Amino acid sequence: MMRSLGMALIVGAGLALPDRLEAQDQRSAVMAVVDSAMHFINTGEVARLSDLMTPEAQVYAASTRSGQPGYRMRTAESQRAAGRRDPIIERGFAPDIRIAGTIAVVWLPYDLYVDRAWSHCGVDVFTLVLVGEHWRIANLTYSIEQPPACRVHPDGPAPGTRGTPPEP
Structure with missing residues (x-):
């Protein structure tokens, strides 16, 4: 009886391992898309950024101006038409990755x-969908704020x- 139980535990643990490995592979694949997006954002290659998106993808910038919350929206198509812009330094940190089947969300604070x-x-919020075997950005929404409403990078400037960022 004990031997059968031991074998069942070994076999059961072995069956769970591929699921954990697949989950880690999916997390890595999702973050690879987000890392590529951040690279293209930083280098100003907005047309290349749109290559990571679904054709129907949208980009929303949410901010508060004169005390009124609002947003601006661009489509992947208008993003592609923009071509290039000047490089910036955007540093994401502490990503929170959530995956459920064919959808993924990455919450990424940035400065x-x-x-x-x-x-x-x-915060950048990337919503991705699995298209065939590839993750694609379906939506990128980001907030534009100042401390204390948002966190600065833990490594400092x-x-x-x-x-430097304004004091909270």
């Missing part, structure tokens, strides 16, 4: 510098930048 000077911080 951002323009012309090597502090601009803002916020980006190397080679000037200015």
